Every structure is written in C-alpha cells, then in structure tokens.
Amino acid sequence: MNLEPITSAPDAAEMARRLARVREGMAAENLDAYVVHCPDNVFYLTNFHNYVHERPFVLVIPQEGALRFVVPHLEEEHVRVRAVGPIELVRYFEFPAPAGETWADRLRDALGGAARVGVESVCPLQVAEEVHGERVRSDIVDEARMVKTDYEIGRVVHASQIISEGHAELMAGSRPDEMIIGLFSSVTRSMTGRMLRDMPHANMLASSFAAVVQPPSVSHDPHNFTDVFARMEQGGPHVSVINCRVNGYGAEIERSFFLNSVPEAARRPFDVMMEARRIAFEKMRPGELMSEVDQAVRDHFEKHGYLDALLHRTGHSFGVTGHEAPFLAVSYERPILPGMLFSIEPGVYLPGVGGFRHSDTVLVIEDGNVSLTQADDELDTLTFER
Amino acid sequence: MNLEPITSAPDAAEMARRLARVREGMAAENLDAYVVHCPDNVFYLTNFHNYVHERPFVLVIPQEGALRFVVPHLEEEHVRVRAVGPIELVRYFEFPAPAGETWADRLRDALGGAARVGVESVCPLQVAEEVHGERVRSDIVDEARMVKTDYEIGRVVHASQIISEGHAELMAGSRPDEMIIGLFSSVTRSMTGRMLRDMPHANMLASSFAAVVQPPSVSHDPHNFTDVFARMEQGGPHVSVINCRVNGYGAEIERSFFLNSVPEAARRPFDVMMEARRIAFEKMRPGELMSEVDQAVRDHFEKHGYLDALLHRTGHSFGVTGHEAPFLAVSYERPILPGMLFSIEPGVYLPGVGGFRHSDTVLVIEDGNVSLTQADDELDTLTFER
Helix, strand or coil, rough: CCCCCCCCCCHHHHHHHHHHHHHHHHCCCCCCCCEEECHHHHHHHHCCCCCCCCCCEEEECCCCEEEEEEEEEHHHHHHHHCCCCCEEEEEEECCCCCCCHHHHHHHHHHHCCCCCEEEECCEHHHHCCCCCCCCCCCHHHHHHHCCCCCCCHHHHCCCCCHHHHHHHHHHHCCCCCCCCCHHHHHHHHHHHHHHHHCCCCCCCHHHHEEEEEECCCCCCCCCCCCCCCCCCCCCEEEEEEEEEEEEEEEEEEEEEEEEECCCCCHHHHHHHHHHHHHHHHHHHHCCCEEEEEEEHHHHHHHHHCCCHHHHCEEEEEECCCCCCCEEEEECCCCCCCCEEEEEEEEEEEECCEEEECCCEEEEEEEEEEEEEECCCCCCCCCCCCC | CCCCCCCCCCCCHHHHHHHHHHHHHHHHCCCEEEECCCCCHHHHCCCCCCCCCCCEEEEEEEECCCCCEEEEHHHHHHHHHHHHCCHHHHHHCCCCCCCCCCCHHHHHHCCCCCCCECCCCCCCCCHHHHCEEEECCCHHHHHHHHHCCCCHHHHHHHHHHHHHHHHHHHHHHHCCEEHHHHHHHHHHHHHHHHHHHHHHCCCCCHHEEEEECCCCCCCCCCCCCCCCCCCCEEEEEEEEEEEECCCCEEEEEEEEEECCCCCHHHHHHHHHHHHHHHHHHHHCCCCCHHHHHHHHHHHHHHHHCCCHHHCCCCEEEEEEEEEEEECCCCCCCCCCCCEEEEEEEEEEEHHHHHHHHEEEEEEEEEEEECCCCCCCCCCCCCCCCC
16 A cells, blocks of 8 residues: 655546546446536546535536536636546536526536436535436445545645644644744645645645644633634643645644643543543454444543543544545444545543544554554643743 | 624624514415525524534524524534524534434424425535425525625625725735735735734634736636746736635625736727626616626627627625625526625636726615725726836
C-alpha cells in the first residue's frame, strides 16, 4: 500500500478505476444508469468541484461509454479546465429557463430513456422526480469511496503532513491570553501556503483550512465556536482542532492540551480518554466490525462512569471530504477493510471540567493501522510551560 | 420602508413574522405540517446556521405551536446559543444509530402523524421518504423569503455598506502586476473586521467574504478563478467581484474596470452593457414581470449583435443568502413587488476582448428601486491611472 505523499493531479486512469468500481455496483443492482448530484460524488468521479445552488450540476453514469454531465452554460469552460477523463457535457443555458430548455429537459436527454435508474439517498427531490424510469435509491458511489485507491491515500498522506506541521505551529503559538482568531489566521495561512507551493494549480473551491482552539471554559461543548474573540486560558483542557481539505482531500488532527498546569479534575478523564484511544487503535484492524470498535470504547467509558459524558461516536472516514462514511459507530456493522481511512477520536465531555479528545487521521493496513497525522499525545508532552 | 442599516440580532417578533408568512402558505395548501431541511430555510426561521453533513438537522413546522427541530445531541447547546423564538428540540444521539434511536425515528415523532405534509423541492430523498403521510412538494419557505421584512432589508443595507467600502479599497489597490490574492486577503480582512466591530457576536459559520478581480485575459469566462497567482494587467476590462454573507445576510457589487488604458474593442461592449443596465434599472419596478426585465435586456443585446455573448440572466435575489430566488430571467413570469431585492448585472462576454458586467444589490421600492451598493460606474471613472 502506498504511504508516500502524492501532489500530482489525478490522471484518466485513476478516474477510470473509480468509475469501474461504481459500475460494478451498478451491475450488482442491475441499473441502466446512475444519477449523481452530491458534489463530493461528482468530484470523486470527475475532479470537478461545484457548489449546490439553483443551477444544478447532474452527472449521469450510463452502463458504458463516457459520463454525461448536465451543466449550466456559464460553467462549461470551468468544467473543461478541471475535469479529468472522458466526459460528455450536456449544457443548458440558465435557470430558470423556458419550457424545453431547462436542466430537467437536458437531464432527460442524458438519461436517454434508461429503464432502471439509481439515485443517491441525498438526491434532491426535484432531481429524483425527473427520473422517469424505475427509480432505485442506492448509494453506490459512497460505497465505492469507502476503500481508498492508492492515489487517494497518497493525497491524504500529503494533507496529513500539512496539518501535522500546522498543528505543531498551533501548539508553539499557544499561551495564556493568546487570541485564538490570530493564531487561526497565521496557521491557516502557513498551511495554505504550503499547499500552493506543493500544488500551484490547487483548486481553491475544493480547499479549506481551519485551525482553532477551544479554551477550557467551552471545550466540554465541542461544536461551540461562538465567541470570535475568545482567548486561551491558564490550565486546560484546551482542545485544538485542525481540519482541512487540501485541494480536494481531507484530514484532521486534534489534541486536548494544557497551559502551565493540569487541574486535578482533568487527570482522570484524560487518562480514561487515552485508554479509550488505545483500545480503538488496537481494535481498528481488518476482520473487526466498525461497530465493535465503538462498542469497545463505549464499554470502557461506561466502566469508568462516563457514559453520560459521551457526545459522539469514535470516528468517521476521510477521502474527497474531511468527514464522510463509513463510521466507527455502534450498530454500524460493516467490516473494516485495508485501505479505509478513519478518524480515531473517542471523547468525553464534562461541564465544568472540559473536553477530552485527541483525533488523528488513520489508515487501515493489512495487519492493523497507521496514523497519518503526527503530534505528541501524552499529558506531560501536551502540558506547555508558557 | 426602512432603509437604515440594522446590526442587532433578530428578535422573537421578527421570527414570528416570518413563521406567520410560512403558515399562510401552509394554510393555502392545506398542509398539516411542513418539513424544512435546506439550511438557508432553517436559518430564516430559527437564526441557527448548520451545514449539511451526515447528521441531519430537520425542522418541522406544525400548524400551530412551537417549531420542532430534530437535531444531533452534539449540537444541542450550539442550537440553544443561536436560535431565536420558540423551538422545541427533538434530539437524537448520533448518526449512525441503532434502530429506534435514529434521526428518522425522531423525525417521525416530530411529525406526530400529520396527514398532509409539505416538503422542499431540494429535500433529500432520504428525508422526504420518511414522511409517511401524503407528501406535497411545495417551496413555501422560499416563497415567504421573496419579499423581505424590514429587518432583512436593514441587514442587507448594512452588508451593502460593508462591501461598498470593500469595493472602494479593492479599486484603490488595483494596479498592473498587482497579485490578486494579496488584495483578496487585505480587503476581506477589512470587511470581516468591520463586521466584527459592528456585530461582535457575528456567527462566523454564517459569514463569508470574497473580493477578487478577473484580469482581462480571463474576464470573458466569469466563473474562471483557476489561477491562484493571477496578476492584474494593463488595460481591461478587469472585472471586480465582491460578495458576502455578513452574519447571515448577503449582498454583492461588481465592476468592469480598466488600468491606464481602454482598448478600442472594449468601448462598444462597455457602452452596450451600460445601456442594458440602464434598461434593467428602469424596468425593475412594481407592476412589471421579472421575465420582462430580462427580455428587455436580451432584446437590447440582440439588437447590438451580442445574443451569443450572453452567459446568464439579468439578476437574482438576496436575503439570508447572497444568491437566491426569485430571478430576473426570461420565462420567469412573476410580478416584481416592493421589498424584493435583486442583483442587476446584465453582462456580455467576448473571448479575446473580455467580460463586461457591473452588479449592484438593488431594493425594489413603491415607485421604482434604489441601489444599496455604491461605486462609480462610468468608463472614465472606472479607468484608473496607476
């Protein structure tokens, strides 16, 4: 399995490999065509990134031959610049448009009377309702994305290197009273700069960087970033959060850390979180079910009386996004396979004490797993004297 | 009609006004409940902003009483901090989740057996399929959003002031060989800074700023921003693009401009664009149809031989987004009403010459319209000696 970073653009052979996987899924479900609307799935199959707005982009996968991509006229050139592999553009002028000239008319053309047509679970109703054959809800592109190609792994290795450097910079700049938005600005600039040095033609529409820290007063509430002018504090746990999409490929790294002192009340939850993390790293290997990793983590937290302190599952995947299926979650009984990527981020959240969570971007290999992100993780190496 | 900027948060009375409009739409269609998934519609009715990812947020509007908001446990606190007005939270723990504990189970609870249920055209299939009563596709929240409340207008006035200042800064910094990404960085920082001075509790998740310039070599292709290291050039037309979402409310301003010289080939298309713009401003008033504004602009371009040079309609609306319905577009035969907001941005695009487009954020008033964004627009005032 490739573990070297890749910074080149995907070639037509890579796109053909992905399409072949999707067509296997189509064959298994006896589909004559598949309709792709989700921008991440479009990007996976075309290397073209779009936002969802009132002018739809709809990709039609026929059983054979080139992809057919229904696009607004305004974006034709943009698609041609970015797309990789054989794609036939089927253009409409604008939305709204007169009858006979709408995106829906062109989608019907692209479907060409296919009898049995697959659509995504997240397909907008207005697109799904334009499928006039037998409509089958099936997430075969999402399925194809679950095991990464060597190329995807190389891109996520690269993204992970960038954010590991960014995280070191974030830790180096952390001190009591530091304004978090200032560090956000300098660390994201550094990461963006490295991306552009490595990939001067990076697609900024498919790139994003975040580098924040939750101070201990809010770190028990992991999606609370409401105070723009928040500053770091003495003690901890602070929780760092770096995530990214580096020219189309995602990764994340997070750490609970301390400034100058560790409150007594923080020691036990930190240790319990670390043990949960060790359990998750140990269990996440081919042959286990995803649900079993999360169940083992939950059992451990329950044993220590923290079941009420859980707010989320153990992990999610990465790929052409920074957050996607499959999931390390109870009841999600899928086998873990080599070439899958997961965050490992068991967390406990104690109001009045704080949030305890490390996260890494981790690749499943034949005999276990390997973390693609790098940072210290022990209490002593994450307690900074500043 | 209020034309003063507003920077305060919406109050419960404002949210009640919006909800009342939506419930009028529900009554007209005889709906027992309405399901809102689109984040912009959720924000419009709750002041809470979310992204779409694998953990759904689904807002249920019953015929009477509080809104019911199906949310992941992880986001409960975040919702409570931001939401305005009476909202009953219906939480699920996580996605994926065991049978009986999924978001779909909680959505069924929130719907409470409603017999006739409205859903958005953009509702994901997986959400729409959980509606077990009679399902009616109807965009009543989008309809309610078309005419703005006084509060919304005040917020867009404020957003327009910020981007008008930003545009003046962008023009002041424009000179041949200037790297565009550098100006992007300084101008967006200025605009973000003013937003945070005016609204220290601004929701950064509902805020975004762009400030770019297309040099003449690519301005004929209006969605081409592929060269991150692009620089400005001698001559023109350059096209400036500033758009924003200022703490949840959108606006835009754009200008075709020139540095030191105006190529002969650019004079006629600039004049024809200016006349198209004059026609649009004159026709955009209560009593006209939206389609007629665009048709008049198209007729004018056709008369001058530029029909093939068109890439888009004359305009779109603003509100809780920077780009939304309704549209100034042929075949879109809706009446223009006071309190609507539109961009007026007729454009012509000539490969080898460039793009000719000004855009403003314009409010429809009783006896015509008023531009909320301010910048020079004539050829001589948009030709800078640098």
